[in-house]
Amino acid sequence: DAGVTQTPRHEVAEKGQTIILKCEPVSGHNDLFWYRQTKIQGLELLSYFRSKSLMEDGGAFKDRFKAEMLNSSFSTLKIQPTEPKDSAVYLCASSHWGSAETLYFGSGTRLTVL
Amino acid sequence: AQSVTQPDARVTVSEGASLQLRCKYSYFGTPYLFWYVQYPRQGLQLLLKYYPGDPVVQGVNGFEAEFSKSNSSFHLRKASVHWSDWAVYFCAVSPGTQVVGQLTFGRGTRLQVYA
Structure with missing residues (x-):
């Protein structure tokens, strides 16, 4: 079975640009998560979908971050406009509802904002 | 609110x-508790x-x-640590099953293995 696929692996953006990160969850998984990972803050939950419905939108990230799940096999995370402090690794994870917190993570997208 | 502390960064x-x-x-x-690598x-x-249930749980690659x-x-x-265990280890807590969205991670501990 294919795991979680994230593209691109690396993204470099100028301040103020719009970037879109992509994620394909494990086939058949109902839950999808976006996390931001930095050395200072660790893992921060950005968004959480269950069966394509947004369950949690990560409070502090609302204004410039928007995650969408157009169908059960594809999700995007849009950052608009980007700021240098957004430089981080963005991780997507999926899980099958009822599988008890076994998250399957993608390899992440490393974003650098200049 | 739940939280996790990993006191050793490295x-x-x-x-x-x-x-x-x-x-x-x-x-x-x-709590429900997890270790991720x-x-x-x-x-x-x-x-x-x-x-x-049983307080000791076994994991993959000889971890418990x-x-x-x-x-x-x-x-x-x-x-017995192997060089391939060089990684960052995260502890996480959840209030229960069916509430995966409430999984909270610690900051992680970076494990370095030398010969």
Whole structure:
């Protein structure tokens, strides 16, 4: 079975640009998560979908971050406009509802904002 | 609110030595606890998980962890470390099953293994 696929692996953006990160969850998984990972803050939950419905939108990230799940096999995370402090690794994870917190993570997208 | 503290940002051990990575949690009630590992340039992978029951749980690659309610701890152990264990280890807590969105991670402990 294919795991979680994230593209691109690396993204470099100028301040103020719009970037879109992509994620394909494990086939058949109902839950999808976006996390931001930095050395200072660790893992921060950005968004959480269950069966394509947004369950949690990560409070502090609302204004410039928007995650969408157009169908059960594809999700995007849009950052608009980007700021240098957004430089981080963005991780997507999926899980099958009822599988008890076994998250399957993608390899992440490393974003650098200049 | 639940929280997880991993007091050691970095641990260095020699290959073949035993290992303990510390994890302290804060949660009112009975928590569900997890250890995840992140190898270089990869996402996180589940090592092991604890559900209420036997306090010692076995994971992959010879790892085990022990839950202690009195100490609010869930330390990870391995009897003999291998160089391939070089990675970042994350402890996480959840209030229960079916609520995956409330999984809270610690900041991680970076394990370095030298020959």
